[in-house]
């Protein structure tokens with residue numbers, strides 16, 4: 001089959017020389033950004049649908065945008081760029097639906113003290129992003145004597161009253177996805193992986209790894225409905241977990257909680273007690289250079305607030321950030337964990353509310369956004385921020401391979417998009433200087 005544009009080669013395989021079809025590097029880059037953004041948005045939309053939230057306009061856009069990535073349909077930078085931004089706008093709507101779906105089903109979030117480690121007895125570890133699966137499992141394990149733990153991006157489940165009402169949701173175990181091979185080996189009970197990011201399992205735990213629906217890895221058992229009896233039976237047979245507490249932590253600073261404190265926070269900013277806000281989070285990863293985020297966060301001054309979300313939080317949450325005093329409220333943690341990566345919706349709501357209170361634009365706020373980069377969902381979130389015209393975001397630890405130099409230059413010129421530097425202290429200083 002030959003390309004109907006250059007008549008030289010098969011569709012989208014080697015038309016670099018002509019620059020006519022979808023293999024033009026910049027066109028290809030925009031199509032890939034769009035595809036990755038759509039994939040990220042689709043995963044959020046899937047979670048939202050499971051909570052009963054759908055939007056026909058989003059669905060229609062997904063069809064249109066996917067159509068535009070067919071190799072010989074769209075060779076126009078301008079219209080592709082507009083689709084990329086529209087993907088960001090639609091992703092905001094999807095994250096809004098997901099947020100509303102979580103709150104409707106699991107109740108109004110609130111901060112809570114969460115146990116980390118394991119408690120003596122049988123246990124099941126739940127990882128991924130799908131809280132409906134967690135809810136179903138909690139119902140089915142009630143009264144069995146089996147404890148349930150969150151892992152990775154499931155940690156924010158503890159902020160929802162209709163999930164933490166289950167006494168056997170005893171706590172959280174482990175960190176970000178890239179540590180799961182070690183952590184799943186150590187956790188002696190079954191592991192239920194509800195979504196990305198799950199790794200192909202080691203031999204030593206693959207027979208006690210279960211996945212749900214679209215999530216599937218070789219060697220594990222894939223469940224296609226909400227019957228978790230196989231997981232429960234496995235938990236009864238597995239070696240019980242030891243009594244091994246690690247620490248207690250405070251989680252659950254959903255945007256509604258932060259906005260509930262908005263007048264006190266605004267007063268603290270006006271009084272000079274809070275000088276700057278940082279949003280540090282996103283998708284964590286294993287490659288070198290990610291200590292940038294830990295070092296950047298650790299260096300933030302004591303009169304600043306650090307918001308975090310996504311599994312990027314695991315890079316920074318072991319640091320003791322201390323508290324900050326709000327008049328009429330008392331001390332609140334300086335590090336506020338807002339939730340999963342999709343709770344970027346909440347971070348945007350907080351930024352918009354602050355901008356309104358200070359009668360300025362989001363770009364005029366003393367706010368610095370530092371996003372760690374890895375996964376398609378991070379692409380969707382970045383597109384949302386760009387579509388909202390948020391400028392000066394730092395991403396890292398490296399530029400995504402699918403963004404061509406020319407497209408990155410456009411993003412730099414239009415949005416002042418920056419890469420994380422080599423020196424987090426210097427970047428922090430620059431951020432504080434505004």
Ligand code: SF4
Pocket residue numbers: 152153177196197282283284310311312341374375377378
């Ligand atoms: S935040 Fe990103 S990298 Fe982390 S688990 Fe979620 S999708 Fe995966």
